[in-house]
Amino acid sequence: MNFHVSVALLQLAEDRLARHRARRQWLRPVMQRAAVAIILKVFDGELHVLMIRRAERAGDPWSGQMAFPGGRLEAKDANGFACACRETEEEIGFSLGSEDACLGRLSELNARARRLARGLAITPFVFRVDRDVPVAPNHEVAEVVWVPLEFLLDPDNRSSMRWKRGRMMLDMPCYVFGGRRIWGLSLKMLDELMDLIEGRNPRRPDWRRY
Template sequence: MHELAPLIARLQRHRARRNPLRRRLKRAAVAALLRDSRQGAEVLVVERAHRPGDPWSGDMALPGGRIEAVDEASASRAACRETAEEIGVAIDRSLGIGRLCDQLTLDHRRRRPMVISPFVYRWPRDATITTNAEIADWTWVPLAWLDEPANRGRFTWRVRGVPKSMPCYDCGDGRRIWGLTLLMLDELRRAGPGGRG
C-alpha cells in the first residue's frame, strides 16, 4: 500500500528531469492530484470528452492543458488554471508537493514537439468536482492498483493505419490509461514503497 505521508516526503526529494528546450517549445502542464483513502494514496484521473478531430478524445488523463499567455509562462500556474476549468477544483502552490519529469510529445495542431510538465498536488479539503464540457468522467485510482500486474496489459493502437502494441492499465469498459499518462503514473508509483524515487 502507498501511504500518502511517506509518498509526499519522497516526492518532495524527487529530482524531476526538466527538458532543457522547454521554454522554446510549445508547452502544456498537468496536475496529479493525490488524496488519502482506505486503500492508501489515490490519484485523480479524468476521461476526456469524445470529440471529433480531438487526438486525445476519450483518453484517460490527468487534468491539464496548454500554457496560455494568462499563465505568464508558468507551467504550474497553467496546471492550476486548467484544473479549475476542467473539474472546478481550485489548487495553488500551497498544495504543491513536487513535480515529475517533463515529457516530450507531438503538438497535434502544428506537428511539432511539445513539452508536458506534470505537477503533483494534495487534494484540497472539502473540494467538489464539477466537470466542464472537456471532461466526460473521472475516477480515483489507488496507486496500489497500479502495482498489480493483473491490471497492466497491452492494446493495439494504430499510427497512420499501422498497428502498434502499447502498454496500458485496463480500467474496464474499454477505458485505458496509456501513453504519457501511463509514464507519469509509473513515475509517481515508483516514488512509493520500494520505489527508486
C-alpha cells in the same frame, strides 16, 4: 490497503518528490508548453489519484482518453504551476488552494501531435489534497474518476494493447480500470510516480516516442 498503509504511501511520495530531480525537455525554450495536475487523496482507506476521461471531440488528438486535468500555458499564466491550477479549475471546477500541498513535479514529456511541429512540453505537478474535492466537469471532460493507487501498483493489473500509428501496429502497456483504458502519456506519468513511491529505478518498458 488500510488507511495507515495509504498514508505511509502518501508520505513516501511526498518525501521522494521533494528530492526528485525531474527531467526537462532540452528543447523547451522553442516548444509549446502545457501542464497537468496529478491530485492524490486518501479516502475509503485507500490512496487515490484523480483522473479525467476527456470528452469525445473532433480534432482533439487525445479525444476520449484518460488523462489528468491540464492544458496549454496561456499568456495570463505566470508559469506551469499556475497553468495546472487554472486548467484544473476550468476543467473540473475544483480550485487548488494554499491548503493543498504541491509535492513536486515529475519529468516533462513531449507530446507530438501532428500539428505541433516543435512538440509540446508537458509538466506534471503532483498535489496532496486532504479536503473534500467537489467537482463540476466542463464540456471538455466526460467524467472524473478516482483510481486507487493500489490497483496501479499491482503488476497483475497491468496489460497491453495494440495501437495503430500510420501503417504500424505497436504493443503498448496499459491498465483497464472499470472499462477505462489508461495508457500513453498519462501512464508514463503514473509510472514515474509509482517508481518513486516504490523506490525503483525509473521503468524503461516498451515505450515508443510519440
